[in-house]
Amino acid sequence: MSMSSDATPNLQQAAKRNLWLHFTRMSAYADGDVPVIVRGSGAYVFDQRGKRYLDGLSGLFVTQAGHGREEIADAGARHGAELAYFPLWSYAHPKAIELAERLAELAPGDLNRVFFTTSGSEAVESAWKLAKQYYQTRGQPGRYKVISRDIAYHGTSMGALAITGLPAIKVPFEPLTPGGVRVPNTNFYRAPEFVRDDEAAFGRWAADEIERAILREGPESVAAVYLEPVQNSGGCFPPPPGYFTAVREICDRYGVLLVSDEVICAFGRLGYYYGSQRYGYTPDIITFAKGATSGYAPLGGMVVSDALMEPFSTGTATFLHGVTFAGHPVSAAVALANLEVFEKEDLLGNVRGNEEAFRATLGKLSDLPIVGDIRGAGYFYGIELVKDKATKQTFDDDESERLLRGFLSQALFDAGLVCRADDRGDPVIQLAPPLICGQEHFDEMEQVLRAVLTEAWTHI
Ligand SMILES: Cc1ncc(COP(=O)(O)O)c(C=O)c1O
Secondary structure, eight states: OOOOOOSSHHHHHHHHHHOOOTTOOGGGGSSSOOOOEEEEEBTEEEETTOOEEEETTHHHHTOTTOBOOHHHHHHHHHHHHHOOOOOSSSOOOHHHHHHHHHHHHHSSTTEEEEEEESSHHHHHHHHHHHHHHHHHHTTOTTOOEEEEETTOOOOSSHHHHHHOOOGGGTGGGOSOOTTEEEEOOOOGGGOOGGGTTOHHHHHHHHHHHHHHHHHHHOGGGEEEEEEOSSBOTTTOBOOOTTHHHHHHHHHHHHTOEEEEEOTTTTTTTTSSSSHHHHHTOOOSEEEEOGGGTTTSSOOEEEEEEHHHHGGGSSTTOOOOOOOTTTTOHHHHHHHHHHHHHHHHTTHHHHHHHHHHHHHHHHHGGGGSTTEEEEEEETTEEEEEEOSBTTTTBOOOHHHHIIIIIIIIHHHHHHTTEEOEEEOSSSOEEEEOOOTTOOHHHHHHHHHHHHHHHHHHHHTO
């Protein structure tokens, strides 16, 4: 941790005394400052002492349009003065209607109906509840299970946690909501021996594993398969060629819903409004949050197909689910202003036009002995760190602890780069810069990473 500072000591004391940081070892701040970020501008944020950091993670995969965008913040303030709050329970309000229309327009296939939430976990959980109630209306009440992938993160509320594939963050909360089933992810770097040299064969095998899981569990008990277009946790696993086409066919064959969890991958992260559009598949449900507002207000939701809405559109049928702040008027106004920025500044075009340069710039790091794999798509990359490049040997738990928590996380931050050093799978550095970034930001990331990873090697 950095040395204690005399800058705004009250903030430091209050942070240590009263604030509880998420997924954070609070003891880590016993002898040093809690990092306090006070403002942002473009691709940069500033701490309480005025030090500047390149936001290489868009906060937490959120700030697509960058920081300090007055037109987005003002849209929220203006609308708050007009209609601060009204629920979407039995009533509608103009910004939720306009936003639903816009999101449906942009969505693939027959995904037309938007159910808002306030977060990604709520979106993921809403999709599960919808799948269960939908199948009840269809006379298949036995369908309650959900299939998702090893190491995938789908949120932390009890329902979403049962879908998340990270044992370490689930164990303290057992017994979990019943029905979560795991299948292999698409980490080609760590593919099983028999498909290691053939990405298409690996993709077929990984898709077939979903079919085998459906058959093992009994198709009549399976409601949905949850997949991210590019899996974040574990370090950006893109889908192998043919994977989503095969998964779509498998889901159709067994009457299982395909949920594309796009909490990270929607809103330009992969160069498209929805991540599924990049890979050419049409899911039954898309879950979204994060980048929908570029973080200027919280908002999540799901976009669902006409077919899923159909049983709820007549008679007394009601989807028995809701949350108070879902589709909040201020958040909806902010999301609309955010989408206007996307259009005006062609942020999707910026990602598509620059992604090869981003890949190539990060690719320069592969000359470092610690860099095993660089993978991802759009403005969404993971760099896997290894102990031995030739054998792909990874670090043991102690080494990983010393490397990531003992050195890398702090060293990267001290060097002025916000990114994520993560060991939820094998150790990775994750990068997801704002979509306004260009070559000068890629170069800055590469230079900081090169210096810090070179030093990290001497700590092993
Ligand atoms: C793919 C995915 N799904 C769901 C979530 C949960 O979102 P939230 O933190 O908004 O609840 C996340 C959060 O990172 C995510 O990455």
